[in-house]
Amino acid sequence: MLIDKKHIGMKVPPHSVTPTAWQLKWFAKATGETNPIYFDEAAAAQAGLPGVLVPPTFFFCMDMDKDHPFDYLETMGCDLGKMLHGEQSFVYHKPVHSGEKLDFDGVITDIYDKKNGALQFVVKDVKVLRQGELVCDVHSVMVIRA
Template sequence: MLIDKKHIGMKVPPHSVRLTAWQLKWFAKATGETNPLYFDEEAARQAGLPGVLAPPTFFFCMDMDKEHPFDYLETMGCDLMKMLHGEQSFTYHQPVYSGDTLDFDGEITDIYDKRNGALQFVVKDVKVRRQGELVCDVHSVMVIRA
């Protein structure tokens, strides 16, 4: 079943996330990070940073930090077991730190298919803001297999 292209332009339910040093510490441990700016609040403070620095891909984790991270695909009737992550990209404007509260405001910007619908692609673009200031653009392409 092809996804209805009427969903292009659909707004993703917005959400907000408060970034914690606790989660960043675990992320650093999982990814083999050794630079203390990414996990040690004291080291970050001594370097003049307001908190522990969120690494480049962490915006994706925060975007997923909601009860139903793929709510938009469920709305389209997609089977999440047939979902693959196709592409991910970020455009950076400002660094973010533990203690920041970020607002995620997303929209479905494209839906297309390849191989006569065997693979369908859902493109989501999210503006991430901190107190109204744009800090990152998050671009995701999810693939739904037939």
């Protein structure tokens, strides 16, 4: 069944996240990051940063940091068991650090299909704001297999 294109323009339920040095430490360990500004609060402070630096792809993790990260696909009636991550991109405006509260404000910007509906694509664009200031744009394409 094709996803109804009426969902283009649908707002994603907003959420807020304050990244923690604790979680970023594990993220750094997993990705093999050895620069301490990414996991050590003292090293970050010594480098003149207000907190541990949030790495480039962690904005995706924070975008997913909610009880039902794919609530928008559920609203569209998609089977999450058939979902794949197709594309992910970011545009960066300001650096972000642990302890800074961020607001995630997303909208569905496109829905399309290929191969006669065998693959459907749902595009979500999220603005990440810190006290109202845009710090990052998060663009995600999820693929739903028939």
